[in-house]
Amino acid sequence: MTKTNDDTAQKTQVTPLDDSPDWTFDLLGQYQQEIARVADFYRLDTYTNQIEVITAEQMMDAYASVGMPIGYSHWTFGKKFIQTEQNYQRGQMGLAYEIVINSSPCISYLMEENTMTMQALVMAHACYGHNSFFKGNYLFKSWTDASSIIDYLLFAKNYIAQCELKYGISDVEATLDACHALMSHGVDRYKRPQKISLDEELKRQSERAEYLQSQVNALWRTVPKKAEQKHEKKNIFPKEPQENLLYFIEKNAPLLKPWQREIVRIVRKISQYFYPQKQTQVMNEGWACFWHYTILNHLYDEGLVTDKFMLEFLHSHTNVVAQPEYNSKYYSGINPYALGFNMFIDIKRICEHPTEEDKEYFPEIAGSNWLDTLHFAMENFKDESFISQYLSPKLMRDFKLFHIHDDSDNNYVEIGAIHNEQGYKKVRQNLANQYNLSNIEVNIQIIDANIDGDRALTLRYTPHNGVELGESKDEVLKHLHYLWHFDVKIVQEMKSGEDKIIASCPQKNKDD
Amino acid sequence: MANFIDRRLNSKNKSTVNRQRFLRRYKNQIKKSVSDAINQRGVTDIDSGENIIIPKQDLSEPIFHQGAGGIKDRVHPGNDQFSPGDKIPRPPKQQGQGSGQGDASDSGEGDDDFTFSISKEEYLNLLFEDLELPNLEKNQLDKMIEYKTVRSGFCAEGVASNIDIVKSLQGSIARRIAMSASKRKKLKQLEQELLVLSHDKHDHIQQERALRLEIETLKSKIAKVPFIDTFDLRFRNYAKQAVPTSKAVMFCLMDVSGSMDQATKEMAKRFYILLYLFLSRTYKNIDVIYIRHHTQAKEVDEHEFFYSQETGGTIASSALELMNDIICERYNDNQWNIYGAQASDGDNWADDSPRCQTILEQQILPKSRYFSYIEITQRAHQTLWKHYQKVEESHSNFAMQHIKSVADIYPVFRELFKKNTQSVA
Numbered sequence: 023m024t025k026t027n028d029d030t031a032q033k034t035q036v037t038p039l040d041d042s043p044d045w046t047f048d049l050l051g052q053y054q055q056e057i058a059r060v061a062d063f064y065r066l067d068t069y070t071n072q073i074e075v076i077t078a079e080q081m082m083d084a085y086a087s088v089g090m091p092i093g094y095s096h097w098t099f100g101k102k103f104i105q106t107e108q109n110y111q112r113g114q115m116g117l118a119y120e121i122v123i124n125s126s127p128c129i130s131y132l133m134e135e136n137t138m139t140m141q142a143l144v145m146a147h148a149c150y151g152h153n154s155f156f157k158g159n160y161l162f163k164s165w166t167d168a169s170s171i172i173d174y175l176l177f178a179k180n181y182i183a184q185c186e187l188k189y190g191i192s193d194v195e196a197t198l199d200a201c202h203a204l205m206s207h208g209v210d211r212y213k214r215p216q217k218i219s220l221d222e223e224l225k226r227q228s229e230r231a232e233y234l235q236s237q238v239n240a241l242w243r244t245v246p247k248k249a250e251q252k253h254e255k256k257n258i259f260p261k262e263p264q265e266n267l268l269y270f271i272e273k274n275a276p277l278l279k280p281w282q283r284e285i286v287r288i289v290r291k292i293s294q295y296f297y298p299q300k301q302t303q304v305m306n307e308g309w310a311c312f313w314h315y316t317i318l319n320h321l322y323d324e325g326l327v328t329d330k331f332m333l334e335f336l337h338s339h340t341n342v343v344a345q346p347e348y349n350s351k352y353y354s355g356i357n358p359y360a361l362g363f364n365m366f367i368d369i370k371r372i373c374e375h376p377t378e379e380d381k382e383y384f385p386e387i388a389g390s391n392w393l394d395t396l397h398f399a400m401e402n403f404k405d406e407s408f409i410s411q412y413l414s415p416k417l418m419r420d421f422k423l424f425h426i427h428d429d430s431d432n433n434y435v436e437i438g439a440i441h442n443e444q445g446y447k448k449v450r451q452n453l454a455n456q457y458n459l460s461n462i463e464v465n466i467q468i469i470d471a472n473i474d475g476d477r478a479l480t481l482r483y484t485p486h487n488g489v490e491l492g493e494s495k496d497e498v499l500k501h502l503h504y505l506w507h508f509d510v511k512i513v514q515e516m517k518s519g520e521d522k523i524i525a526s527c528p529q530k531n532k533d534d
Numbered sequence: 535m536a537n538f539i540d541r542r543l544n545s546k547n548k549s550t551v552n553r554q555r556f557l558r559r560y561k562n563q564i565k566k567s568v569s570d571a572i573n574q575r576g577v578t579d580i581d582s583g584e585n586i587i588i589p590k591q592d593l594s595e596p597i598f599h600q601g602a603g604g605i606k607d608r609v610h611p612g613n614d615q616f617s618p619g620d621k622i623p624r625p626p627k628q629q630g631q632g633s634g635q636g637d638a639s640d641s642g643e644g645d646d647d648f649t650f651s652i653s654k655e656e657y658l659n660l661l662f663e664d665l666e667l668p669n670l671e672k673n674q675l676d677k678m679i680e681y682k683t684v685r686s687g688f689c690a691e692g693v694a695s696n697i698d699i700v701k702s703l704q705g706s707i708a709r710r711i712a713m714s715a716s717k718r719k720k721l722k723q724l725e726q727e728l729l730v731l732s733h734d735k736h737d738h739i740q741q742e743r744a745l746r747l748e749i750e751t752l753k754s755k756i757a758k759v760p761f762i763d764t765f766d767l768r769f770r771n772y773a774k775q776a777v778p779t780s781k782a783v784m785f786c787l788m789d790v791s792g793s794m795d796q797a798t799k800e801m802a803k804r805f806y807i808l809l810y811l812f813l814s815r816t817y818k819n820i821d822v823i824y825i826r827h828h829t830q831a832k833e834v835d836e837h838e839f840f841y842s843q844e845t846g847g848t849i850a851s852s853a854l855e856l857m858n859d860i861i862c863e864r865y866n867d868n869q870w871n872i873y874g875a876q877a878s879d880g881d882n883w884a885d886d887s888p889r890c891q892t893i894l895e896q897q898i899l900p901k902s903r904y905f906s907y908i909e910i911t912q913r914a915h916q917t918l919w920k921h922y923q924k925v926e927e928s929h930s931n932f933a934m935q936h937i938k939s940v941a942d943i944y945p946v947f948r949e950l951f952k953k954n955t956q957s958v959a
Binding site for chain 1: 536537538539540541542544549551552553554555556557558559560593594595596597598599600601602603604605606607608609610611612613614616617618619620621622623624648649650
């Protein structure tokens with residue numbers, strides 16, 4: 023604890039907040055109060071903040087559990103922890119300064135090692151930036167229920183721990199492995215999901231387990247049907263292709279035990295919880311960066327923070343929003359922090375100081391109230407639509423964006439468009455597509471479960487732009503087979519127009 | 535509004551469970567890594583953990599993902615030279631993809647391997663899982679006995695230094711009460727009578743005098759009961775209790791004759807390391823005796839044992855004799871668990887092999903817990919092997935194995951010590 027003489031010049035006009043490097047809880051409170059005041063001034067609507075100070079080791083824990091404050095036990099988290107620890111100890115990476123959880127109250131972790139300046143930055147970034155994004159963005163509103171996620175995670179952890187006691191670690195682990203393999207296919211992309219509510223979960227969980235089993239049993243009833251029915255045309259089930267593989271498994275897998283169905287459901291729900299975050303990385307980080315930048319500058323203008331504070335802050339800030347160029351050794355794709363931050367700054371610029379070009383490209387926002395426009399943008403878009411709506415020619419020039427068209431049939435790659443008048447729209451469109459989840463994630467749907475026959479499950483892979491399914495498909499199928507218990511295969515329509523089996527499990531000899 | 539919570543003192547090691555799960559899952563890979571790592575250790579270096587290397591692809595968690603081929607449109611920043619329509623020869627490797635499945639050796643620093651440290655405990659547990667020291671229970675009590683003195687109650691006789699004062703005084707009080715009880719009773723009665731008489735209106739001078747006299751006599755009798763008597767004395771008693779000894783001595787016997795080259799010695803060394811590590815899990819104190827021999831045996835230190843060069847013929851019995859001498863001299867087989875490990879390339883002077891068998895059977899094996907012989911050679915077995923085979927048939931605490939290459943060492947070791955050994959197959 024540092025004791026400083028902040029009582030001395032108390033009554034002058036504006037006393038800058040203490041900028042000594044060591045933080046104290048008192049000081050955190052003072053900064054928090056000022057930041058909250060400014061955030062309110064900019065109409066940032068947030069969940070209540072719960073700010074937790076943690077150690078580096080705890081931060082690695084948080085990393086390992088991929089941002090779930092309460093995680094169930096599984097080896098993959100152990101692996102991630104070891105990886106993080108190793109990288110951290112070797113100095114290959116620094117830990118993030120903060121982690122923030124989409125929950126109500128919104129939990130943010132501050133790391134003990136941070137200086138006071140960093141804590142202030144983190145509070146502005148996480149507790150007001152991310153927090154208001156979680157509360158305001160339409161995807162989060164419709165896909166997640168911040169008030170119940172902690173309870174649900176706790177329920178999940180306890181449930182899985184119970185299963186381990188009852189059914190053995192190995193079986194639970196195998197089930198979880200299988201679910202994790204299919205985790206990104208556990209989301210309804212086109213249907214709005216029901217929110218997770220703990221009370222309901224608990225109330226209905228056992229009920230549901232029995233009910234589900236009975237449904238499944240009805241579907242798989244093996245009592246022979248009457249003879250004349252045999253000549254009817256073959257039943258196709260599911261009636262329509264199912265993209266939510268985990269949901270289909272949970273509801274229809276014939277031999278899953280009730281507890282396994284519940285685990286499938288847990289993984290599916292968690293996947294759903296993270297789904298909006300996957301789609302709003304650029305926006306979310308950009309929004310948070312924009313606000314820590316704006317709020318702290320606001321405090322500086324008011325004289326509340328010192329030059330020393332600002333220098334340290336700007337040093338960190340510029341590191342965070344740096345965008346290495348394509349030929350730099352540090353380049354690893356477009357930095358979402360950089361892109362998002364600059365887009366929000368740019369929108370503000372377009373509103374306040376539009377050029378002729380801006381007026382042509384953005385007639386509806388050029389010259390409008392920047393705060394209204396920014397809030398509107400934050401609330402109603404995801405990365406893909408945000409970029410295609412707001413990426414300005416100026417920003418494309420600043421980033422010197424260019425588009426590479428790579429067709430594997432050619433032995434060269436082609437520059438499709440660059441940051442010039444002819445290329446703006448094309449570059450923008452391609453960049454937006456790059457963030458379209460349905461282009462990034464593979465399109466695999468269940469088309470038939472052969473309920474009258476050998477119960478073999480057939481999936482169809484529909485390639486996007488002719489990209490093949492990755493090598494790991496056989497491994498994933500093993501996991502799917504584990505859950506389904508009967509043959510599974512993936513078909514893909516070939517150029518000739520006929521379906522070809524590109525993967526199956528068991529691979530040839532049928533031991534079942 | 536915001537609440538601050540200080541979580542720094544909260545439970546640490548939240549991920550311990552997950553770490554255990556991880557180790558559990560990758561036991562096989564880790565075990566392999568552990569057995570590889572054993573090659574790089576000094577014999578008595580057991581204080582450190584170990585770095586474990588697992589090939590990354592074994593750890594991957596598969597998901598459906600997009601593979602090669604097709605059309606890919608990417609946008610990159612920092613255009614410095616390109617114009618629309620430029621055609622650039624495809625870089626040899628797909629950019630953005632991982633570095634592929636290079637079969638980099640596990641000693642390389644490639645990013646493809648997953649390296650982490652395990653603690654000493656975790657390391658040894660993995661190394662010796664499913665192994666046990668053979669014959670340990672069977673003769674634990676009939677041999678290998680050391681005595682420990684323990685308190686065992688009290689006795690009436692002993693040396694003065696063992697007197698237990700409290701017990702003795704308790705005895706004294708009891709005896710004094712017992713010996714004076716009737717007299718005190720009488721005394722009380724007489725005093726009562728005296729009191730009655732003295733309150734009587736009439737004089738009973740005669741009677742009173744007689745009573746007083748009697749009271750005096752009684753009092754002096756009571757006072758004569760001795761305060762403490764030899765009869766009261768109690769002494770702390772000690773008894774000897776048999777405890778299994780936790781001392782072990784490990785004899786490393788090695789042929790250093792001209793036919794043993796450095797590579798062969800390295801293999802032997804690794805075997806000794808394993809044995810040492812293994813014994814150190816059961817015994818607190820382990821002495822290691824190094825005996826090397828050609829035509830003559832000599833006790834040496836570790837460095838000389840492994841690294842000094844010798845030439846000449848081989849007489850293996852010399853080492854066994856020396857071992858036996860050392861046992862007789864320094865390691866009483868009642869107090870020490872004796873383990874022997876002999877390594878050789880199989881060369882021996884033919885006439886000497888029967889003698890080796892005799893010494894083993896008659897001298898060493900009866901005293902030893904376990905004696906293992908490993909033959910490190912690529913050639914056919916010679917006389918020593920044949921004679922030792924006879925020993926193996928008749929003695930359950932003798933085992934022999936044949937090692938051809940470095941890779942055999944750990945499997946052979948496991949073979950020698952695996953649980954429920956039926957050493958005669």
